[in-house]
Amino acid sequence: MTAYQWLGERAPTLLRPAILLLLSAYHFIMTILEVVFVERRPFALFNLTQLRYKSFARVWNNNGEMMSAEMPGPLFQLLSTCKGVVLDIGPGSGEILPRFNPNLISAMYGAEPAVDLHSGLRRRAQETGFGAKYHALLCGAEPESLIPALHKSGILDVSGKGGLASEGIFDEICCVRVLCGVPHPQQTITGLYNLLKPGGRMVVCEHVANPWRTEGRVVARFMQLVYTLLGWPFFMGGCELQRHTWDYLRDAGKWDKFDLKYYGPQDCIPFVVGELIKKSVSLDKSYAEAVQK
Numbered sequence: 001m002t003a004y005q006w007l008g009e010r011a012p013t014l015l016r017p018a019i020l021l022l023l024s025a026y027h028f029i030m031t032i033l034e035v036v037f038v039e040r041r042p043f044a045l046f047n048l049t050q051l052r053y054k055s056f057a058r059v060w061n062n063n064g065e066m067m068s069a070e071m072p073g074p075l076f077q078l079l080s081t082c083k084g085v086v087l088d089i090g091p092g093s094g095e096i097l098p099r100f101n102p103n104l105i106s107a108m109y110g111a112e113p114a115v116d117l118h119s120g121l122r123r124r125a126q127e128t129g130f131g132a133k134y135h136a137l138l139c140g141a142e143p144e145s146l147i148p149a150l151h152k153s154g155i156l157d158v159s160g161k162g163g164l165a166s167e168g169i170f171d172e173i174c175c176v177r178v179l180c181g182v183p184h185p186q187q188t189i190t191g192l193y194n195l196l197k198p199g200g201r202m203v204v205c206e207h208v209a210n211p212w213r214t215e216g217r218v219v220a221r222f223m224q225l226v227y228t229l230l231g232w233p234f235f236m237g238g239c240e241l242q243r244h245t246w247d248y249l250r251d252a253g254k255w256d257k258f259d260l261k262y263y264g265p266q267d268c269i270p271f272v273v274g275e276l277i278k279k280s281v282s283l284d285k286s287y288a289e290a291v292q293k
């Protein structure tokens with residue numbers, strides 16, 4: 001490939017994150033100005049976590065819809081078949097809600113820690129026909145935040161269990177563009193695995209570290225490092241470009257099906273998309289016969 005061809009073909013995908021980074025830095029500054037001069041809450045600047053959620057909510061409220069019109073791989077098809085009791089991790093303001101079929105879903109829980117996205121989320125849940133079946137939870141995916149919120153909502157009883165959830169309660173868990181930003185990812189993803197019923201499905205669409213050793217590109221992997229050093233996680237609400245989410249998912253527990261594929265593996269923001277089925281409980285033959293009698 002000539003340098004000219006490279007500039008025309010590969011450079012745009014490598015430089016696209018720079019636009020998003022600049023946009024996020026702009027919204028971060030606007031959030032600070034809003035908190036100080038409009039809301040008149042200068043002390044809120046000391047709560048950096050909330051400030052970053054607020055700033056990311058600005059980015060998402062302004063651009064989320066446009067950034068959700070097209071998604072990699074079979075994601076929309078996978079979402080359209082979700083059924084039963086579903087947990088959607090980090091639904092934002094519900095940009096991908098129209099991709100689900102509410103007739104197949106008996107209850108849906110959205111774990112969204114950014115309070116500024118909740119009004120949009122509730123509005124979209126109504127517009128898309130979920131009505132009272134939708135439960136917006138103000139919490140993150142990390143067990144210390146999610147488990148108490150599920151307990152409070154009445155779907156999970158952890159009283160007397162030291163706040164731990166060991167049983168599976170969800171038929172499906174959807175992780176779309178969110179695991180890149182959850183704290184202590186291995187523990188958080190294992191916590192989600194535990195909340196899946198045996199035989200339950202996890203639908204995944206996540207951007208990950210560029211797989212430069214196999215089908216990726218070293219220059220794209222290098223650019224991920226550059227954007228990280230320029231402040232990507234800070235301005236993007238904790239999102240990490242260099243996460244090995246594939247490995248965290250594989251190591252979360254036993255799966256009957258682990259079907260993930262790379263989309264855009266040579267890009268600076270490559271995705272893994274697919275479905276994972278949690279191992280079913282295989283009944284001992286004599287026990288199964290006794291149950292049948």
Ligand SMILES: C[S@@+](CC[C@H](N)C(=O)[O-])C[C@H]1O[C@@H](n2cnc3c(N)ncnc32)[C@H](O)[C@@H]1O
Pocket residue numbers: 053056060068089090091092093094095096111112113114117139140141142176177178181182183237238
């Ligand atoms: C890039 S947006 C994706 C929104 C939605 N899943 C979609 O794809 O349209 C990431 C979302 O994850 C949320 N988020 C950030 N940290 C989180 C955490 N620890 N647990 C759950 N969600 C989180 C953000 O507030 C934001 O709404």
